[in-house]
Amino acid sequence: MELGVWNYWVVIILMMIGLYTVIARENMIKKIMGLNLFQVSVIMLYITMGKVDGGTAPIVVEASHTASPVIYSNPVPHVLMLTAIVVGVAVTAVGLALVVRIRETYGTIEEAEIAEIEGDAA
Amino acid sequence: MTQLVPLQVVIPLLAAPICLLLRDRRYAYVFSLAVVWATFAVSVALLGQVLGSGPLSYAMGGWAPPFGIEYRVDTLNAFVLLIVAGIAAVVLPAGVGPGSRAAQDGREYIFYTAFLLCLAGLLGVTITGDAFNVFVFLEISSLASYVLVSLGDDRRAFVAAFSYLIVGTIGGTFILIGIGLAYQMTGTLNMEDLAARLPLVTDQRTTRVAFAFLTIGIAIKLAVFPLHQWLPNAYSQAPAVVSAFLSATGTKVAYYLLVRFVFTIFGAGFVFGALHLDAILMPLSIAAMFLGSIAAIYQTDLKRLLAYSSIAQVGYMTLGLSMASIDGLTGGIVHLFNHALMKGGLFLVVACVAERLHSTRLVDLRGLGRRMPITTAAFVIGGLGLIGVPGTAGFVSKWYLVLGALERDSILLAFLILLSSLLAVVYLWRIVELAYFQAPDADAAPIREASSSLIPACVLIAATLYFGIFTEWSAGVARSAAIWLMGGPV
Numbered sequence: 001m002e003l004g005v006w007n008y009w010v011v012i013i014l015m016m017i018g019l020y021t022v023i024a025r026e027n028m029i030k031k032i033m034g035l036n037l038f039q040v041s042v043i044m045l046y047i048t049m050g051k052v053d054g055g056t057a058p059i060v061v062e063a064s065h066t067a068s069p070v071i072y073s074n075p076v077p078h079v080l081m082l083t084a085i086v087v088g089v090a091v092t093a094v095g096l097a098l099v100v101r102i103r104e105t106y107g108t109i110e111e112a113e114i115a116e117i118e119g120d121a122a
Numbered sequence: 123m124t125q126l127v128p129l130q131v132v133i134p135l136l137a138a139p140i141c142l143l144l145r146d147r148r149y150a151y152v153f154s155l156a157v158v159w160a161t162f163a164v165s166v167a168l169l170g171q172v173l174g175s176g177p178l179s180y181a182m183g184g185w186a187p188p189f190g191i192e193y194r195v196d197t198l199n200a201f202v203l204l205i206v207a208g209i210a211a212v213v214l215p216a217g218v219g220p221g222s223r224a225a226q227d228g229r230e231y232i233f234y235t236a237f238l239l240c241l242a243g244l245l246g247v248t249i250t251g252d253a254f255n256v257f258v259f260l261e262i263s264s265l266a267s268y269v270l271v272s273l274g275d276d277r278r279a280f281v282a283a284f285s286y287l288i289v290g291t292i293g294g295t296f297i298l299i300g301i302g303l304a305y306q307m308t309g310t311l312n313m314e315d316l317a318a319r320l321p322l323v324t325d326q327r328t329t330r331v332a333f334a335f336l337t338i339g340i341a342i343k344l345a346v347f348p349l350h351q352w353l354p355n356a357y358s359q360a361p362a363v364v365s366a367f368l369s370a371t372g373t374k375v376a377y378y379l380l381v382r383f384v385f386t387i388f389g390a391g392f393v394f395g396a397l398h399l400d401a402i403l404m405p406l407s408i409a410a411m412f413l414g415s416i417a418a419i420y421q422t423d424l425k426r427l428l429a430y431s432s433i434a435q436v437g438y439m440t441l442g443l444s445m446a447s448i449d450g451l452t453g454g455i456v457h458l459f460n461h462a463l464m465k466g467g468l469f470l471v472v473a474c475v476a477e478r479l480h481s482t483r484l485v486d487l488r489g490l491g492r493r494m495p496i497t498t499a500a501f502v503i504g505g506l507g508l509i510g511v512p513g514t515a516g517f518v519s520k521w522y523l524v525l526g527a528l529e530r531d532s533i534l535l536a537f538l539i540l541l542s543s544l545l546a547v548v549y550l551w552r553i554v555e556l557a558y559f560q561a562p563d564a565d566a567a568p569i570r571e572a573s574s575s576l577i578p579a580c581v582l583i584a585a586t587l588y589f590g591i592f593t594e595w596s597a598g599v600a601r602s603a604a605i606w607l608m609g610g611p612v
Contacts, residue, residue: 019292022288022292028284035291039291042295042299042302045302049302049306076305076311077305080254084257084298087258087261090261091261091287091291094265094268095284098268098280098283098287099284101272101280102280102281102284105277105280111281
């Protein structure tokens with residue numbers, strides 16, 4: 001299947017949706033969701049650049065099993081993204097933990113309402 | 123002795139989970155103290171070796187570079203390693219403070235664990251010779267610093283930590299995109315390999331976009347104006363000890379990264395010749411110098427005042443970089459060192475004040491000169507350094523920056539550097555005025571000097587005086603690093 005540069009368009013659209021959500025949403029959970037979307041788009045960017053046309057999964061195929069030389073996709077970006085996924089999960093975990101504490105102390109996770117509470121307190 | 127190279131990172135990284143298991147307040151304190159001092163000793167040994175016998179390289183797991191991950195120590199990052207580890211070694215003894223929320227909950231071990239993780243991450247970013255490794259360690263240090271910021275006493279610390287997390291992650295992800303695009307163009311992640319192959323593809327748009335993403339990502343972490351807004355909130359809500367550590371190391375490592383990517387990986391010819399980074403970075407640096415200082419003048423909280431002053435000081439560092447000359451770069455790198463001492467020391471002074479006064483508002487500082495004489499004197503000396511008075515470390519950095527400006531035949535630039543220093547006089551004078559020329563409240567109870575943070579604060583402040591007078595070492599190493607970065611002989 002010929003994908004051309006379509007993957008990159010998807011990456012950019014996902015990235016912009018994510019970034020917009022982070023900036024525009026007041027709700028902290030939605031902000032974290034936007035952040036996740038932003039990170040996922042980068043994972044897709046890396047995976048796309050690792051793909052070789054007609055390439056297969058980079059697992060060694062015995063020469064006797066195939067007639068023509070085997071083309072492999074580049075495994076390095078995949079491996080890098082395993083690490084990036086871990087980082088993304090860790091960021092989400094810390095972010096959600098903070099949201100829990102914010103909810104416990106303020107009773108809300110809307111940034112505008114928190115600003116209002118702090119404005120009254122000051 | 124290349125085994126020292128991985129130990130620099132491995133010691134604090136492995137110590138962090140052990141610290142978490144120790145639980146007990148005293149054990150965790152003594153253990154992490156031993157760890158940061160061992161780390162500092164390693165960094166001293168590394169700098170000694172690099173200055174003596176040239177760069178060190180260590181192949182992680184025995185996989186030879188460029189395929190394996192390489193740790194590489196040269197004059198520049200050995201110097202930064204020493205600063206980071208040294209600041210940690212001085213700041214950690216101050217501890218989290220007996221009155222803090224973490225201490226009252228009996229959770230000091232979390233502070234020490236996060237501190238060690240943050241240290242390991244910052245050292246990792248500095249020491250590694252692998253671009254993707256930079257991202258991983260950067261996120262380790264960032265995640266730990268979000269936790270450290272959230273340990274602040276006020277509930278606003280949670281909100282500040284959350285905003286810091288959002289902005290920091292966007293910055294980190296931008297760096298990740300930049301590294302990915304550079305990998306796409308060159309097929310390598312090793313920094314030396316990248317430096318060899320990137321010049322062949324500088325006419326490609328992807329390379330330029332890779333550099334743009336990297337620069338913006340690092341600029342967010344470095345708090346370059348106008349990407350600085352996370353910094354005042356994070357530093358003012360974090361415990362003062364954390365502010366001392368982060369302000370003295372976090373932005374410094376980001377500055378190191380910028381220097382590394384600009385000068386050794388992409389090359390000054392491409393960055394300044396083709397892309398004209400200086401045309402953007404120089405106005406922004408000058409704007410940071412002025413607006414940061416002006417914002418500091420209007421603050422009513424001591425921590426916030428110092429945080430805004432940090433933005434101005436980052437402006438001096440990036441100004442040195444944007445000059446792209448040996449003098450300018452020396453000024454930037456030596457200011458990295460000097461500002462780490464000054465701002466680390468000043469925030470530790472704030473930690474002393476906060477421990478006794480339970481407040482960092484400026485109005486509560488009235489008459490502090492009589493109530494806590496040593497602390498106040500330390501603050502004044504540190505403040506003189508920020509202004510750049512001769513005899514303090516700040517003077518040395520500004521001297522090189524002015525030299526760099528004159529080398530560009532820009533009297534105006536030299537004038538702006540001096541003018542912005544005068545703004546520092548204004549915001550620091552407000553504190554001197556309050557502390558020495560106003561009487562304390564009549565009902566103010568007599569207080570003693572702070573317990574654990576006073577000595578670390580005095581050590582750093584004394585260091586600013588020492589390195590203001592004996593400049594051969596700090597400015598010498600910075601200069602040899604700058605000459606090497608500009609392509610001269612080591």
